[in-house]
Amino acid sequence: MPVAQFLRLRERIPPLYGLLSVNAAILGYTHWTIAPVSLTLIFPSVLIAACLMRMFAWLRVPNAADFDPELALRRMQRTTVIAVFMALAFVAWALWLDQYGGPYEHGHVAIFVAVTVLGCTFCLTFLPTAATLVCVTVLSTFLCYSMIKGPFVQVAIAINIALVAIVILKILRDTYDSFIALENTQHALANERRQAQALSEENARLAETDALTGLPNRRYFFARLEALLANAGSEDVFCVGLIDLDRFKPVNDTYGHAQGDRLLHVLGERILAAIPDDAVMARLGGDEFGIIVQGPLEEAEAVTQALCAEIRRPARIADIVVSVGCSAGLADYPASGRNAHDLFDRADFALYHAKNEKRGQCVRFSSKLEQMIRTEQALDAALQTADLTRELSVVFQPIVATETRTPIGVECLARWHSASLGSVNPELLIATAERLGRAREVTLALFGRALDALAQLPQPMTVCFNLSGQDISDAETIAALIALIERSGISASRLVFEITETSLISKFDSASEALEGLREIGARIALDDFGTGYSSLSALHQLPLDMVKIDRSFAPRLDETRGRRLIAAIRNLARSLSLDCVIEGIETEDQLLSARIAGFTLAQGYYMAMPMPLPELLERYAGIPNSSFNAA
Structure with missing residues (x-):
């Protein structure tokens, strides 16, 4: 003053x-x-x-x-x-x-x-x-x-x-x-602005920091990579790497996830102390880490090897001493790729090769690995010439009531039997279709089969159908789905459209608009793979959701007291938002019992039933009266 x-x-x-x-x-x-x-x-x-x-x-x-x-x-x-x-x-x-x-x-x-x-x-x-x-x-x-x-x-x-x-x-x-x-x-x-700025900076820091290890998180890693690419000159060279822990799962299985989390925390502290100032290492999720080193492959490999040596050192967790190994894959800019997608994928190829062929080592992306990418091109060629009517099919996995084990609905799963390649992983089908611009054609072909199957299922049963991020961001695909439903004469209330959390990250507004359109005709919306690291509480509030499906990675934790508490908390969160909740990945009777005790009324997994063709599904539940198929 x-x-x-x-x-x-x-x-x-x-x-x-x-x-x-x-x-x-x-x-x-x-x-x-x-x-x-x-x-x-x-x-x-x-x-x-x-x-x-x-x-x-x-x-x-x-x-x-x-x-x-x-x-x-x-x-x-x-x-x-x-x-x-x-x-x-x-x-x-x-x-x-x-x-x-x-x-x-x-x-x-x-x-x-x-x-x-x-x-x-x-x-x-x-x-x-x-x-x-x-x-x-x-x-x-x-x-x-x-x-x-x-x-x-x-x-x-x-x-x-x-x-x-x-x-x-x-x-x-x-x-x-x-x-x-x-x-x-x-x-x-001015004081309020300073406080707001400080709070904003702190929130930004927390949003880009992994809470468990203290390392930067996936969001920061890719933001930094995109910034490097945007500012890269003709002479600039840097490397992108992926590090995956070896023998980490046995630590979780033997000592419990709590000890596994403590180990990750210790490793995070070591990495923060050892990482050079001009390098970035982030936890991307689970036991996978990403690294960016500004320099040629030789320098990046030396930095990666030094960090791997820190990771391999035995760590004391409470009263036990544990040690894990790690494998790494590196790709350099601009030789291996000129955009984030190519660099990350090729580092992932190198990591995959390291874990399968040279476990515990650091592998550089090379021409040999380039050949593996040719497989991707073979997929492209196969789908470009594919007769979708003949090659695509669907199977169904029941979603059951935990009390009676009676199915209340099924999830429709895609299958592709290529004339030239044979059976192809469904994930590769979707990725290839999106890459080739045939995503809408594939989605509509599969959805048509799902509607045909729904017409034959007992009246109360529902069908869950998966939509990709590209599907929900494409207004024409959504309009075509609605048109198919109307022509079929089937009640849209028997349809549940599943979306993954990853599809919401960069397409929130278009996703929300598309989902509202589906809900307006009576269909329900489920958020799939909930809890895998991309979850947003604001998304749960803002998106028009009716159901969440807990990711299958949580099911094994039902055998632990801490795991059951965590999963029960997720269930209570869904219940507070008036959302139905399905837990996926149930593989044992104990897991099913624990899920029921935790308050889950719906479950899905191999223990109840494997995915099966429609005739087998109809035969399996033929003796159950329609009144037993109570919709959730």
Whole structure:
């Protein structure tokens, strides 16, 4: 506050001294022939010189010290004292000159006192104490002088000037109070902005930090990679690597996931201590880490080997000592790829080769690995020429009620038997279709089979159908799905469309709009693979969801007390949002029992049934009356 007040005064006080100097020079000039030289030249010259010295002192360029609140406060206090002394000096000189001359000269003195004091008062708006003291000093002196000397007209003039000054002081006080209130508001807003900025920076840091290890997370890793690619010059070289822990699963299986988490925490601390300043290492999920090293492959390999050595050192976790190994794959820019997708995929190929052929080693992406990518091209060629009507089929895995083990619905799963390649992994089917631009065609072909099957299933049963990220971001695909439903005559309420969490990351708005369109016709929406690391509570609130499906990786943790608590907490979260909840990956009777105890009414997994063709599904549940198929 004192600094702001001081800076405002810097704008007002030089004009104040200029006003005093000009008015004093004019008053001395009008009395030049009738008053002594000491009063018309010498005394005003001294006053004007003092004014000019003070004016130039205020006009100098401010330095850092001028922004010190204590120094600013002391300077304003000194200004108040100087103002009083200057006021006394000028009023004394003016009244001394008033002893000479006629009515015009006496009137000039009165005008000099009035105009000068009011002008100075305005200039001292942001130093109200000084303004008040100057007014009181000058006007009380002038009023007393007028009352003693007379005549009555001069007394009346003095009184009028004093009344005007009182009103002006009141206005200036209100102005100063408004200034103080404004400064306080601005100061409060500035503090709030600083706090908001600090909170935003902290949230951004937390959003890009893995809570378990303290390392950067997947989001930060890819943001940093994209930034490097955007700023990369023709001569720049850097490497992207993936590190995957070996023998980590036995640690979890033997000692429990809690000990596995503690091990990851220890490894995170080691990595943070060992990572060079120009490198980035992030936890991408589970026991997989990503690394970016600015330099050629040789340097990246040396850094990766050093970090792997830190990872391999035995770690004491509570009362046990455990050790894990690691394998790594590296790809360099620009030789291995010029975009994030290519670099990451080729580092992943190198890692895959390391884990299968050279476990525990660091493998560089090379021409040999390039050949493996040719397999991807073979998939592209096969799907481009595929007869989808003949080659695509669907199988169904039941979703059962945990109490009765009666199916309430099925999940529709894609199968591709290529004429040239044979059976192909469904994930490769979807990825290849998206890469070739046939995603909509594949989705609609599979959905048509799902509708045909739904028409043959008992009336209450539902069919869950998976939509990819590309599906839900394509308005034409959504419109075609709705058209197929309407033409089929089947109630949309028997359909559940499953979306994965990863499909929501960059396409939230389009996904929300597409899902609303499906819900408007009566279909339900399920969020699949919930809990795998991409989950967003805001997404659960904002997206039009009816169901969540807990990822199969949680099912093995039903055998642990801590795991059951975690899964029960997820179930309670879903229940609080009025969402149905299915736990996937149930493979044992104990897991099914634990799921039921945890509050799950719906489950899916190999223990209840493997995926099967429609005829086998119909035959399996042929003896169950329709009333037993209660929809969730």
